[in-house]
Amino acid sequence: MNFRDFYQKGKQPFSFEIFPPKNEAALQDLLTAMRELSRFHPAFISVTYGAMGTTQDLTRDLAIRIHQELKLTTAFHFTCVGSNRQFIRTYLEHLKKEGIDLVVALRGDAPAGTEKFTPPKDGFRYANELVQYLKEIDGFSIAVAGYPEGHMESPDKETDLAHLKKKVEAGADIVITQLFFNNQDFFDFQERAKKIGVNVPIIPGIMPIVNFKQIEKITRMCGASIPPSLYEELRRNESNLERVHEIGIEHAIRQCQELLSRGVPGIHFYTLNKSYSVGKVIESL
Secondary structure (H helix, E strand, C coil), X not given: CCHHHHHCCCCCCEEEEECCCCCHHHHHHHHHHHHHHHHHCCCCEEECCCHHHCCHHHHHHHHHHHHHHCCCCEEEEEECCXXXXXXXXXXXXXXXXXXXXXXXXECCCCCCCCCCCCCCCCCCCCHHHHXXXXXXXXXXXXXEEECCCCCCCCCXXXXXXXXXXXXXXXXCCEEEEEECCCHHHHHHHHHHHHHCCCCCCXXXXXXXXCCHHHHHHHHHHHCCCCCHHHHHHHHHCCCCHXXXXXXXXXXXXXXXXXXXXXXXXXXXXXXXXXXXXXXXXXXXX
16 A cells, blocks of 8 residues: 555545554543544554653564554654664564555654664664655655754754755655644645655644643644744633534635645644544535
8 A cells, every 4th residue: 555545636534643642541432533534534643652662572463453443544754763784674564464554654752861863873864864764664655744844953944854855765656744823834745845846745734722721732842833813812721621612623624725725635634542533524525
C-alpha cells in the first residue's frame, strides 16, 4: 500500500492521529472513539509514540490491534531517537508481517534539558537519513512532517523547506503538516514548497481545540501560533469548558471548509484520542 493511493484526484479523504494510552481504561476509551470515527471511513489511523521512543512497543501493538480488530488501515510513527539500524529493521519487519506498511518518519525531539539532538550510535541525525534507510527496507510507504510556520529549530522558513525537500527526495510519498490555526500559513507553505520542487501531496493537519490551557501548552511546544482574535475568544471563555469546545469546533469547521474548497488532497485530524470534536467537524462537512 502507498500513502499516495489515498489521495487520488477528487477523493479528499480524512485521516486521524492517536497516541498510545497509559492504562487499560484509557485504551478502551480510545478503541471506542476509533469505532465511532470509523463511520467516516478514514484513509488511515496514524499512531504516535512518546519522547525518547518511550512507547515504541505500545505504538506497535496498538497499530496492530486497530488494524486487526477494527479493520482500519494503520500507520505507525518512527523517529531517529534511540534506534540503530538493526533495531529499525527488526521493528519494521515485524510490522510488515502483521500487514502494516505505512510509516510516518520523523527525526524526533531532543531529550528534555539538552541543547541539540544527538543521534544514537549507528543511527540517524536527520529525518531524511531515516527516510532513505526505510526505503531500503522494501515494501514501506513513507509520510514525513511539514511545518507551515517553520520548525522551531530552523533559523528561517527557507532552511526548513530545504530540509523538507531533502526528505521528499529521499523517498517520502506524502507530507503531513503540523497543526495550524491560520489557513494562510498553510497556503503560503504549500506554494513555497511547490516552487522548490516538492510535488508530493501535502496534507493539512487540523486539531479542534478542546481546552484553552492545553492548546497553549501544545502550541508553545511545537511553535504553532493562535490568531489573536481566536486566542482572545478562548481566553474570555476559559472557565466555560463547553463554550471553549464549541469555539474549537466552529474554528476547525471554518478551516476545513476553506481547505477543502481550495482543493487540498485530504485532511489529517489530530484527535487527542477523542471522537466528539472531530466527529462534529466532519459531520458539518
